[in-house]
Amino acid sequence: MSPAASHEPAAPPALPVERVVARLRRHGRILVLPTVLFIAVTGVATYAAATLREPWQQLAIAGIATLAVLVFSFLPFLAWLTRRTTVTTRRIILRSGVFVRVRQELLHSRGYDVSVRRTWAQSAFGSGDVRINTGHDRPVVLKDVPRPQVVQAALQELMEDAHTIIGDRRRADQSTIDGDTVVWGGR
Known part of the structure; x- marks a missing residue:
């Protein structure tokens, strides 16, 4: 053991690597109505364009159908596609937006309450x-998430793990301080 190594304080334990636990979107059933409307509009527009004789009427039907x-x-599908939630071992990342991107992060170490609300259809x-x-x-609110009880349990477990890691790190930091003033990790 070298003399220089004996004077250095013990390094605090490293935080575990952040891993993706889950990627979530709203339940796909919200796309049923837009899909049915797409099929109905294209069918009605095709029938109307075939029965009308005037070109301006056919163009009007095509424009209205489009x-x-x-x-x-298309817009409901795009809205569903661009809203997503990523749960990692350290945080929850909420992303949304088509033209203006919005990103929000919630750290598990900050603590929060998690509850589930379900309608009869959900x-x-x-x-x-x-x-x-x-x-x-x-x-x-993470709206219409598949298997919400599993998501709730996972978030509560991740929050407990984050508090355990933070507590271990604080205890390690306090054990390196022996009464001297510590500024930004140095003496």
């Missing part, structure tokens, strides 16, 4: 809303 498909089918399809109360004005 607008209806964009608004009632219960029939095995989904539910997971409410994460962080103590701010409005809770964060």
Whole structure:
């Protein structure tokens, strides 16, 4: 053992590597109505365009059908596709937005309350809303998540693990301090 090594304080334990636990989106059943509307609009528009004789009427039907498909089918699909939640071992990352991207992070170490709310329709399809109360004005809601009880249990377990790691790290930091003033990890 070298003399220089004996004067150095013990390094605090390293934090474990952050791993992705789950990637979540809303339940796919919300896309049923936009899909049915897409099929109905294209069928009605095709029939109407075939029965109308005037070109301007056919163009009007095509324009209205295109607008209806964009608004009632494509936009709901795009909204579903761009909203996602990633749960890691350290945090929850919420992403949304098409033209303006929004990203929100919730650290497990900060602590929060997790509850599940299910309507009768959500219960029939095995989904539910997971409410994460962080103590701010409005809770964060993961809407229509498949298997919400599993998500709730996982979040509570991850929060407990984060508090255990933080507590171990604080105890290790306090054991290296022997009464001297410590500034940014140095003496």
